[in-house]
Amino acid sequence: DAGVIQSPRHEVTEMGQEVTLRCKPISGHNSLFWYRQTMMRGLELLIYFNNNVPIDDSGMPEDRFSAKMPNASFSTLKIQPSEPRDSAVYFCASSPRTSHTEAFFGQGTRLTVV
Amino acid sequence: AQSVSQHNHHVILSEAASLELGCNYSYGGTVNLFWYVQYPGQHLQLLLKYFSGDPLVKGIKGFEAEFIKSKFSFNLSKPSVQWSDTAEYFCAVNEAVGDMRFGAGTRLTVKP
Numbered sequence: 510d511a512g513v514i515q516s517p518r519h520e521v522t523e524m525g526q527e528v529t530l531r532c533k534p535i536s537g538h539n540s541l542f543w544y545r546q547t548m549m550r551g552l553e554l555l556i557y558f559n560n561n562v563p564i565d566d567s568g569m570p571e572d573r574f575s576a577k578m579p580n581a582s583f584s585t586l587k588i589q590p591s592e593p594r595d596s597a598v599y600f601c602a603s604s605p606r607t608s609h610t611e612a613f614f615g616q617g618t619r620l621t622v623v
Numbered sequence: 624a625q626s627v628s629q630h631n632h633h634v635i636l637s638e639a640a641s642l643e644l645g646c647n648y649s650y651g652g653t654v655n656l657f658w659y660v661q662y663p664g665q666h667l668q669l670l671l672k673y674f675s676g677d678p679l680v681k682g683i684k685g686f687e688a689e690f691i692k693s694k695f696s697f698n699l700s701k702p703s704v705q706w707s708d709t710a711e712y713f714c715a716v717n718e719a720v721g722d723m724r725f726g727a728g729t730r731l732t733v734k735p
Binding site: 557 | 659665666722725
């Protein structure tokens with residue numbers, strides 16, 4: 510398996526633009542997590558899905574952020590409009606959700622909003 | 624919801640020194656415990672995990688962790704660090720049926 514695949518790897522955008530980050534989880538995994546990593550805040554859980562359903566989105570910073578999982582093999586994290594403080598590395602991770610399993614991380618998307 | 628505390632933000636060691644990184648969690652129920660490592664510019668990778676059984680867990684690259692239930696702790700150790708261990712280390716916890724929460728991370732710098 511290719512692992513968790515995220516795209517793009519790097520994104521530079523201007524303030525106010527819409528940004529869409531994409532994630533393909535490992536086939537057969539039914540939990541998916543979006544994390545944001547910054548120097549100031551470390552690794553924050555934004556939202557996680559189980560069987561394509563959002564279970565906990567309490568970590569989503571504000572209404573400008575939205576996440577979807579239309580099917581088991583694809584998820585998006587959208588920021589609209591983007592702001593410079595959204596600059597961070599965004600990681601997607603997936604897990605089989607059987608008992609006693611860890612999360613497997615993608616390579617991350619480094620977002621820079623100028 | 625559970626929380627995870629890592630006591631050290633930045634640890635600097637010389638090669639061959641011993642390492643111990645602290646991790647405490649707040650949840651009192653059944654939890655699964657993990658340590659992940661993030662090398663510079665890379666994604667998080669699993670070092671080791673604990674679910675049940677022997678509280679002393681051995682992971683990759685000579686790392687170990689000890690689960691002490693009474694102290695809600697899961698500390699990571701290595702008897703002799705190498706320059707290549709320079710990385711950020713994250714402790715993580717999930718409930719048996721919950722999401723995974725990470726500590727703030729500890730940055731380890733090993734001087735050659």
